[in-house]
Amino acid sequence: xxxxxxxxxxxxxxxxxxxxxxxxxxxxxxxxxxxxxxxxxxxxxxxxxxxxxxxxxxxxxxxxxxxxxxxxxxxxxxxxxxxxxxxxxxxxxxxxxxxxxxxxxxxxxxxxxxxxxxxxxxxxxxxxxxxxxxxxxxxxxxxxxxxxxxxxxxxxxxxxxxxxxxxxxxxxxxxxxxxxxxxxxxxxxxxxxxxxxxxxxxxxxxxxxxxxxxxxxxxxxxxxxxxxxxxxxxxxxxxxxxxxxxxxxxxxx
Amino acid sequence: xxxxxxxxxxxxxxxxxxxxxxxxxxxxxxxxxxxxxxxxxxxxxxxxxxxxxxxxxxxxxxxxxxxxxxxxxxxxxxxxxxxxxxxxxxxxxxxxxxxxxxxxxxxxxxxxxxxxxxxxxxxxxxxxxxxxxxxxxxxxxxxxxxxxxxxxxxxxxxxxxxxxxxxxxxxxxxxxxxxxxxxxxxxxxxxxxxxxxxxxxxxxxxxxxxxxxxxxxxxxxxxxxxxxxxxxxxxxxxxxxxxxxxxxxxxxx
Numbered sequence: 266x267x268x269x270x271x272x273x274x275x276x277x278x279x280x281x282x283x284x285x286x287x288x289x290x291x292x293x294x295x296x297x298x299x300x301x302x303x304x305x306x307x308x309x310x311x312x313x314x315x316x317x318x319x320x321x322x323x324x325x326x327x328x329x330x331x332x333x334x335x336x337x338x339x340x341x342x343x344x345x346x347x348x349x350x351x352x353x354x355x356x357x358x359x360x361x362x363x364x365x366x367x368x369x370x371x372x373x374x375x376x377x378x379x380x381x382x383x384x385x386x387x388x389x390x391x392x393x394x395x396x397x398x399x400x401x402x403x404x405x406x407x408x409x410x411x412x413x414x415x416x417x418x419x420x421x422x423x424x425x426x427x428x429x430x431x432x433x434x435x436x437x438x439x440x441x442x443x444x445x446x447x448x449x450x451x452x453x454x455x456x457x458x459x460x461x462x463x464x465x466x467x468x469x470x471x472x473x474x475x476x477x478x479x480x481x482x483x484x485x486x487x488x489x490x491x492x493x494x495x496x497x498x499x500x501x502x503x504x505x506x507x508x509x510x511x512x513x514x515x516x517x518x
Numbered sequence: 519x520x521x522x523x524x525x526x527x528x529x530x531x532x533x534x535x536x537x538x539x540x541x542x543x544x545x546x547x548x549x550x551x552x553x554x555x556x557x558x559x560x561x562x563x564x565x566x567x568x569x570x571x572x573x574x575x576x577x578x579x580x581x582x583x584x585x586x587x588x589x590x591x592x593x594x595x596x597x598x599x600x601x602x603x604x605x606x607x608x609x610x611x612x613x614x615x616x617x618x619x620x621x622x623x624x625x626x627x628x629x630x631x632x633x634x635x636x637x638x639x640x641x642x643x644x645x646x647x648x649x650x651x652x653x654x655x656x657x658x659x660x661x662x663x664x665x666x667x668x669x670x671x672x673x674x675x676x677x678x679x680x681x682x683x684x685x686x687x688x689x690x691x692x693x694x695x696x697x698x699x700x701x702x703x704x705x706x707x708x709x710x711x712x713x714x715x716x717x718x719x720x721x722x723x724x725x726x727x728x729x730x731x732x733x734x735x736x737x738x739x740x741x742x743x744x745x746x747x748x749x750x751x752x753x754x755x756x757x758x759x760x761x762x763x764x765x766x767x768x769x770x771x
Contacts, residue, residue, distance in 0.1 A: 410605040417573050417593045418670075420622035428621075432609040509609040509650045 299479040307483035314468065314480075319487055322453050322464040325381065326495075329388025330442075330449045336389075337396035337445075338438060342430055344397075345404025362394035366452045370459050384456040384464075391452040392445030399444070403437025404430055436510055439503035446495050454488060521584075522706055523549030523572070523674060528581035529731075530567050540731035541567045545581065547725060547734060551673075554700060554707045556721035558714065559764060564732025565710045565725075569676050572708065573599045586673040595623070598672035602679040604663040606651040612638065613647040616665045623670065637665040640699060657688035664696070674706045681716070693719055697744065714760045718753055719746050726763045736763050 281301065287293070288300040295303075308315065344350045366387045373383035407430065415425050457466025465484050472481040528545040531538050542564040549555050557565040570576040572583055574593040583590045585597055598619065606615050616634040625633070638647055641661040651659055660680055667675055681689045697720065700707055711717050717724045721740050728735035738760065742752045 408603075408605075410601050410603050411607060413575055413599075413601070414605040414607075414618070415622070417575060417597075417599045418619040418622035419593050419595065420618075424622060428610075428618075429607065432607070435609075507609075509652065511652065 296476060297478055299482065303479045304482045304486070307479050311480060311483070315483060315487055318463060318465045318468040318484075319491065322457065322466065322488075323491065325384050325456075325464065326388055326446070326449045326453050329385045329453070330392040330445050332385070332389045333392035333396050333445055333449075334442065337393050337441070338400050341397045341400025341438075342404060342426060342434065345401040345434070346426065346430055351401070358394070358397060362398065366391040366448070367455050370456060373456075374460050379460055379462070381461065383460045384453065387456050387460075388449045388452050391448040395444035395448060396438070396441040399437045399441025400434055403434030403441075406437065407433045436503070436507050439499065439507065442503075443496060443499045446499055447492065450488070450492050450495065520551055521548050522551040522553075522586060523547070523555075523708070524582075524584045525568070526582045528568065528571065528578050528583055530564065530571065530576065531579045543731040543733055545732075545734060547737070549706060549708070549723075551706055552704045554720055554722045555709065556717035556724045557708065557710045557727060558717045558724050558760070559712065559727030559732070560729055561712060563727040563729040565727045566678050567732070569599075569678050569708060569710050572674070573597055573676050575599075595670065596673045597676055598667035598670055598674075599676040599678065600660070600663045600667050600680045602682050604651075604659045606659055606662055606666075608651050611648050611650060612643060612654070612662050615651070615662055616669060619666055619670050633669050634665075637668050640668070640702075641665040642695065655688070656684050657692055660684065660692060661695075664699070668699070668703065668705075671703075672705060674708060677707065677709045679710050679712070682711070689716075694745075696720070714757055714764070715748055717760070718742070718756055719748065724760065726760065728764075738763075 284298075285301055288295065288298060292298065344354055369387060369390065370383070373387055377383040377386060411429060411433070412425075415429055420429075453464065454466035454469070457464035458470045461467060465488055469481050469484040472478065472484065525545045525547045528542060529540070530542040531540050545568060557568065559565050567576060571578050572585060572590060574590050574597070585594065588594060588596060590597075607618065610618070613631075613634055616638055617630045620630045620633060635647075638644055641664055643658065643661055643665065646654065646658065651662070654662070663680065681692050684692065693716065696707075709717075709720060711720075718740060724736075724738045724740060725734050726736040726738065727733065738756070740756065742750070742756070746753060748754075748757075
């Protein structure tokens with residue numbers, strides 16, 4: 266089945282060819298649309314710049330999403346478990362999750378200034394909702410018999426939360442984490458274009474101002490590559506942590 | 519005469535959206551210690567509801583239930599329950615599943631392990647302690663459910679159609695094993711089934727339920743010697759009588 270996996274590379278190869286052809290046909294001047302070879306050079310000559318900015322963006326996402334995880338998972342477990350908390354928070358969650366984090370950038374800058382604070386706050390918010398909603402969803406999905414087993418055994422509330430509700434929700438929590446990492450990655454690039462003076466978003470915007478379209482395209486490639494790797498990493502961790510789920514679901518997704 | 523299990527005027531009404539549903543009416547019954555009692559009837563005749571009330575998982579609308587001299591007001595340590603869909607935690611190994619009821623009671627880890635080992639052996643699961651439920655056959659899963667219920671040495675073992683989802687061969691095997699365990703442990707068993715043959719193979723006494731609202735239509739003592747053979751004249755005579763009482767074929771439903 267190896268060739269089937271390689272099939273995923275086909276659209277990328279086509280895109281690459283189209284790019285090269287567009288350059289050969291001089292659809293745009295090379296200052297605006299550089300040939301692939303020139304972009305490849307960026308990975309050699311400007312490697313330090315790429316690395317430095319990628320590290321800055323990654324750090325923000327790791328911190329921001331890390332914070333969302335620490336807040337959303339316990340909160341989601343409790344909201345899913347206690348009807349009263351659900352009634353208390355349901356409307357708020359539905360309202361705030363439909364606000365695009367990008368629309369909060371101006372307010373974040375006014376209140377928090379320029380720098381890591383507004384950027385990380387926005388990443389935190391963009392990851393909070395998918396994690397929270399999926400965690401709640403995970404708790405709701407617990408088999409009723411399992412809760413009866415716990416009640417019949419007179420299991421204490423802490424044991425129920427730790428040994429039943431948390432593990433039962435883990436598959437859904439990981440789905441939320443994948444979405445959160447994706448959302449956080451989108452947000453960091455946008456936030457860096459406006460609110461911070463470092464990171465891949467800043468680098469790309471700067472590339473526009475200095476006519477370094479090769480740097481812009483290299484930046485986009487790095488963003489895509491890190492996004493892909495992050496997603497694969499979360500899937501890998503999920504597969505390890507939820508090993509017990511094998512065979513329970515048709516697909517591992 | 520000991521009144522080990524006692525139901526006095528037990529009734530249950532489920533409040534519905536449009537109209538209330540009366541599931542049980544005027545259940546009076548006294549069970550002896552060590553007795554194997556089958557609750558037999560069509561589906562929807564309230565026999566499972568009665569079992570859930572004995573487990574303290576449902577409350578009676580009227581009347582009282584007492585087990586081992588204690589009135590049931592909620593889940594009690596005098597009872598343990600085995601569910602039809604086994605109710606195993608998919609993220610716990612067999613060992614951890616068997617230990618769960620003890621963990622809920624705060625039994626120390628070392629003692630839990632030892633007791634679990636003992637009941638894993640009794641239910642022929644030795645060597646499967648590290649497996650996850652999804653790696654087991656239906657019959658083995660139900661053995662785990664039985665082992666878990668036995669670990670706390672309940673005074674009454676409540677079984678809700680535990681073998682209903684198994685194929686005939688596995689079912690027969692588990693029935694034999696259950697009788698062996700019961701003869702060894704001498705705990706009181708209340709066993710819900712809709713199979714006349716199963717009730718006759720297992721029970722000292724059969725309570726036949728009739729539907730809408732659920733009532734005890736007959737209380738039949740089974741004096742046949744064990745091991746029982748379903749072709750014996752005594753067996754077939756009783757089976758014929760029971761078929762008349764539940765008003766259906768051999769396998770009612």
